[in-house]
Amino acid sequence: MAARINPSILSADFANMQHDLERIATADYVHVDVMDNHFVPNLTFGPQMVERVQATSPVPLDVHLMIEDPDRWAPQYAEIGCFSVTFHAEAATAPITLARTLRKLGARAGVALSPKTDVGAYLDLLPEFDQVLVMTVEPGFGGQSFLPHVMPKLTQLREAATRLGTDVWLQVDGGISTETIATAAQAGADTFVAGSSVFGADDAAEAIAALRAAASAHVHA
Numbered sequence: 161m162a163a164r165i166n167p168s169i170l171s172a173d174f175a176n177m178q179h180d181l182e183r184i185a186t187a188d189y190v191h192v193d194v195m196d197n198h199f200v201p202n203l204t205f206g207p208q209m210v211e212r213v214q215a216t217s218p219v220p221l222d223v224h225l226m227i228e229d230p231d232r233w234a235p236q237y238a239e240i241g242c243f244s245v246t247f248h249a250e251a252a253t254a255p256i257t258l259a260r261t262l263r264k265l266g267a268r269a270g271v272a273l274s275p276k277t278d279v280g281a282y283l284d285l286l287p288e289f290d291q292v293l294v295m296t297v298e299p300g301f302g303g304q305s306f307l308p309h310v311m312p313k314l315t316q317l318r319e320a321a322t323r324l325g326t327d328v329w330l331q332v333d334g335g336i337s338t339e340t341i342a343t344a345a346q347a348g349a350d351t352f353v354a355g356s357s358v359f360g361a362d363d364a365a366e367a368i369a370a371l372r373a374a375a376s377a378h379v380h381a
């Protein structure tokens with residue numbers, strides 16, 4: 161199976177967003193990092209900006225909410241029409257109820273795990289989610305180094321997905337480059353977020369193709 165490559169607009173030029181969205185037209189999805197300066201020590205943008213990106217993006221939106229109280233704030237991103245809405249396990253009060261609400265609103269529902277968060281509680285709950293995002297850096301900033309010590313979580317998730325016969329996408333986010341992507345794919349990831357390694361390249365389409373090629377040989381069938 162071909163790996164999904166989702167460039168993160170955290171590394172785009174916020175003053176030239178339309179231009180940078182066009183640079184990644186060959187990507188599978190565009191990853192949109194919403195940060196509230198509370199759940200993480202950084203601030204990006206909210207629903208109005210996401211709605212404009214949604215209206216003009218050449219590919220569907222994969223929204224990553226790094227915000228407090230996603231139970232209250234996440235559904236509006238599904239209402240806008242975002243393809244996928246992922247909230248953090250550490251921030252949600254009722255993650256299953258929230259995932260069901262997101263699905264009812266027509267979005268794919270994702271749960272994200274920060275590096276220190278254990279995956280155990282989620283393994284038997286995988287049918288409730290369309291995606292699990294395993295953070296490979298501490299959430300908050302682009303351009304950090306990939307954390308290989310979280311790879312066993314992907315192995316556990318892939319085993320559980322196979323056992324339960326559920327088609328959940330396993331996403332990694334943070335420090336993904338042509339040097340690190342094969343490690344994550346071998347561990348079980350099939351969906352890859354890349355910010356600085358795509359937007360920092362002279363040719364973003366070439367960077368996307370190189371990432372896809374480096375991962376695809378290892379992604380599960």
Ligand SMILES: O=C(CO)[C@H](O)[C@H](O)COP(=O)(O)O
Nearest residue numbers: 299300302303334335355356
């Ligand atoms: O969620 C994120 C940070 O919290 C970003 O999606 C991620 O860091 C992408 O940036 P890079 O590929 O440069 O590490």
Ligand SMILES: [Fe+2]
Nearest residue numbers: 193224333353
């Ligand atoms: Fe992200």
